[in-house]
Amino acid sequence: MANSPPDAGGLNALPVSEKTPYSAKEADHDSNSVDVSKEKDFDTSVEADNADDEEEVTYLKGEPVVDSGRDVSRFVVDIRDDGDNALTFRSMVLGTVLAGLGAALCQIYLFKPVQMSVSTVFLLLVIYTFGNAWATFLPRKSWVEGTRFHGLGPVFHFINPGDFTLKEHVVSSLMASTAAGGSTAVLNFAVQRLYYNTHVEALTAVLATFSTGCFGYGLVGILRPLTVYPSEMVYWGNLPTVAVFQTLHFDSGANVKRVKLFWAAFTGMFVYEVIPAYIFPLLNGFNIFCLASQHASKKTIDVFTNLFGGADSNEGLGLFALSFDWQYIGSGSMSLPLIQQ
Structure with a gap:
């Protein structure tokens, strides 16, 4: 009895709705109407969000005030992508050469009073100048x-693929600027040599520095x-x-004037640096209190030196x-607006 099938008559006795079922066409129509209404609601919500975003933007003298990540992506960073290659022979060479120069300069000044x-x-800016020169003068x-030298076309294209693009510029600048900061791993070997009289082999130091850099980049990834x-x-x-x-590559009309201004300022700084470095070293650190205490007692001079001195380490x-030497002033804030400096 327990395994007997259910009574068919009992099933047929259940009440059945007399409503005619939907046809396929009506069902499609109803489903489409529901989807359209949802889509309209979604579009309305998106438009409302965009309207809210526009209302949230604060304008000052006709320019939007950027105070959030969304504002940065809307008003500052351009999402344009020209589809150019980033890793090219040109970008690797420029980035590697300037990375070596920047790293060597940083390591030389690392143990000096002036960092x-x-x-x-x-x-x-230097990479931009050399990159454009590379694209212009190399074959x-x-x-x-x-011509009969058409077989050299792939070689020339590998060396000089064309105009210096934004992606090549960014890759070269990333390589150079990252290396220009130096590596703090070398301080370990310096401390061992100066304070513990331990001499580390050059190969060991190079491999250790390389491994710490790889570990850091892996952790960042x-x-x-x-x-x-x-x-x-x-x-x-x-x-x-x-x-x-973005200005250099998306607004090329005024770039010639900007680059000329940069090289003019660079030349002026280079020539001027001869004065505080060799001719008039007093310009490195100028303080009226230290100058006024030259004939004071030793105790007073020590107090004034501890408070107002600072040109030396x-x-x-x-x-x-006050300092009139570019080595002390630096260029970290030169790219910021004057009101922010």
Whole structure:
């Protein structure tokens, strides 16, 4: 009895709705009407969100005030992509050469009283100049097309693929600016040699420095979902560099004048640096209080030196001191607006 089939009559006795079922056409019509209404609701919500975003934007003198990651993506960073190659022979050579120069300069000044580093804006402008010169003067594939040297076309294209693009510029600048900051791993070997009389072999030091760099980059790659991907993770100190990149490559009409201004300022700084470095070293650190205390007692001189001195390492706090030497002033704030400096 337990395994007997259910009574068919009992099933037939159940009440059945007399409503006629939908036809396929009616069902499609109803489903489409539902989807359209949902789509309209979605479009309305999107338009409302966009309207809210427009209302949230604050304008000052006709320009939007950027105070969030969404504002950065809307008003500062251009999402244009021309589809150019980023890793080329030209970008690798320029980035490697300037990375070596920047790293060597940083390591030389690392153990000096004056800490000096190469500015990212300076590097990207130098790379932009050399990259355009490379694209202009080195032979291209088009130069040998239709001639008996057409077989050299792929070689020329590998060396000089054409105009110097934004992606090549960014890759070269990343390589150069990253290396220009030096590596703190070398401090370990310096401490061992200076204080513990331990001499580390050159190969060991090079491999250890390389391994620490690889570990750091790997750790940064793992943390990208936390430090890069969120829209609010904006590194505001890099925005001037991004603006310079976009201006140089998206507004090429006025670039000649800007580059000339850069090289004129660079030449003037280079010539002027001879004065505080060799002719008039007093310009390195100028303080009226230290000058006024030259004939005071030794105790007074020591107090004034501890408070107002600072041109040399471990000398003083450097209160109210002025410097007319570019090595002390640096160029870290030269790319920022004057009101922000």
